[in-house]
Amino acid sequence: MWAPCAAKLRDCWAASSLILSRCLSLGVSMAKSKFEYVRAFEADDTCLPHCWVVVRLDGRNFHRFAEKHNFAKPNDSRALHLMTKCAQRVMEELEDIVIAYGQSDEYSFVFKRKSNWFKRRASKFMTLVASQFASSYVFYWQDYFEDQPLLYPPGFDGRVVVYPSNKTLKDYLSWRQADCHINNLYNTVFWALIQQSGLTPVQAQERLQGTLAADKNEILFSQFNINYNNEPLMYRKGTLLIWQEVCEVTVKEVKLPAEMKGEKMAVTKSRAKPVPLYCDIIGDAFWKEHPEILEEDS
Ligand code: DGT
Ligand code: MG
Ligand code: MG
Numbered sequence: 001m002w003a004p005c006a007a008k009l010r011d012c013w014a015a016s017s018l019i020l021s022r023c024l025s026l027g028v029s030m031a032k033s034k035f036e037y038v039r040a041f042e043a044d045d046t047c048l049p050h051c052w053v054v055v056r057l058d059g060r061n062f063h064r065f066a067e068k069h070n071f072a073k074p075n076d077s078r079a080l081h082l083m084t085k086c087a088q089r090v091m092e093e094l095e096d097i098v099i100a101y102g103q104s105d106e107y108s109f110v111f112k113r114k115s116n117w118f119k120r121r122a123s124k125f126m127t128l129v130a131s132q133f134a135s136s137y138v139f140y141w142q143d144y145f146e147d148q149p150l151l152y153p154p155g156f157d158g159r160v161v162v163y164p165s166n167k168t169l170k171d172y173l174s175w176r177q178a179d180c181h182i183n184n185l186y187n188t189v190f191w192a193l194i195q196q197s198g199l200t201p202v203q204a205q206e207r208l209q210g211t212l213a214a215d216k217n218e219i220l221f222s223q224f225n226i227n228y229n230n231e232p233l234m235y236r237k238g239t240l241l242i243w244q245e246v247c248e249v250t251v252k253e254v255k256l257p258a259e260m261k262g263e264k265m266a267v268t269k270s271r272a273k274p275v276p277l278y279c280d281i282i283g284d285a286f287w288k289e290h291p292e293i294l295e296e297d298s
Contacts, residue, residue, distance in 0.1 A: 045122040051162040052113055052169045053120065055129045059105030060155040066105075068151055073195075074187035075235045082144040083107060084239050084276055086136035091241060091274040093132050099293055100274070101173055101281070103180035103238030107133065110169065122160040130158040166294045174282040180238040182213075185228060188235075189216045192224045233278035240281060241274040242290060 047053045059065060071079050080102075087107045091097045096115035101108045109129055111117070118124035134156050141150045163169040186208065193204040208216070220226040228236075247270050254265045279286055287294065 047120040047122050047125070047160065047162050048164070049120070050113055051164050052166075053111040053115065053122075053125060054108055054161045054163060054169070054172060055111070055126050055158055056106060056108040056161070057130055057133055057156040057158050060157055062105035062154075065154055069145070069148055074184070074191045075232075077232075077234070078144040080234060080239065082137065082140060084241070085140050085144070086133045087239075087241055088274045088276075089136040089140075090129055090132045091243075094128055098243070099173075100241040101176055101238060102241075103176065104183065106176075108173070108176060110173075126158040126160050130156050169294075170281075170287065177238055177281055181236060184231075184235050185213060185216050188226070188228065188231060189219050192220065192226065196224055237278050237280060240277045240279065242277060242293065243272045244275040245270050246273045246275065 083102050087100045087102055091100060095117045096112045097109050098112055099110045137154055163172055189208060190204050193199045193207055217228050220228050247268050249266050249268050251264050252267045254263055
């Protein structure tokens with residue numbers, strides 16, 4: 001019974017000695033190889049300490065992607081909710097993201113000023129956010145687009161920007177929200193002119209050339225009886241994700257006391273979750289209501 005076992009051990013030993021001697025003859029030592037020097041070619045992409053690190057993702061060629069997948073115009077609430085679901089997974093799976101903001105085909109993720117995740121390497125932050133987001137987009141697609149198959153794999157580009165102060169971070173987020181407002185107002189009138197007045201895209205574009213925000217509001221109101229301020233907040237303001245304590249109710253089998261054995265009971269647990277808000281972040285009100293988000297500034 002032991003003999004075959006001993007023979008196998010001997011064979012194993014012989015094989016590993018052979019591998020070791022081959023490695024040594026190739027110049028490979030156990031700790032370092034002569035090829036180790038190529039590590040020095042890696043660029044140092046450490047983000048500046050004590051700065052907010054922002055990763056912004058943007059859908060690649062989503063003009064085409066939206067057409068091919070029959071997105072509603074100008075806003076497809078399924079697409080926007082799917083984006084937010086992916087952003088929530090990013091916040092839950094990765095570390096140190098304090099706030100995220102999304103609109104259209106983009107999402108920005110803000111890492112804590114003092115985060116030391118992956119030694120603050122920009123490439124790690126960016127690639128982990130982008131890959132987690134993209135795989136979630138495919139994973140959850142069917143939950144949001146029940147009748148629309150995913151025709152090809154979408155991609156997302158990413159960039160990292162560091163902001164040195166609370167002011168610059170707030171201005172960054174305000175910039176993205178202002179962009180959301182400008183584009184959404186334009187798109188709302190543009191598509192109303194096409195869908196309700198029968199203009200061609202070129203005619204609609206010409207009609208809007210040189211118009212100011214007040215003119216666009218006026219066209220919406222007088223021609224289409226649309227009060228822009230009553231359009232859904234998610235379309236006008238984008239989506240903000242912040243951590244909040246949420247009560248979750250789960251049904252569990254309770255073991256004790258003996259007379260209740262086997263009975264099911266609702267158990268309430270509180271846990272922090274990334275919760276969507278649709279609100280203004282350009283003014284001070286939001287930041288005064290949630291001082292904990294920026295409190296690290298000292
Ligand atoms: P890129 O980012 O340079 O690879 O190119 P695009 O085409 O992704 O351009 P971008 O990111 O500037 O604009 C976003 C596009 O995504 C825009 O053409 C409209 C489309 N899109 C985003 N959300 C929606 C939506 O809810 N409905 C529709 N119909 N289109 C949307
Ligand atoms: Mg894009
Ligand atoms: Mg975009």
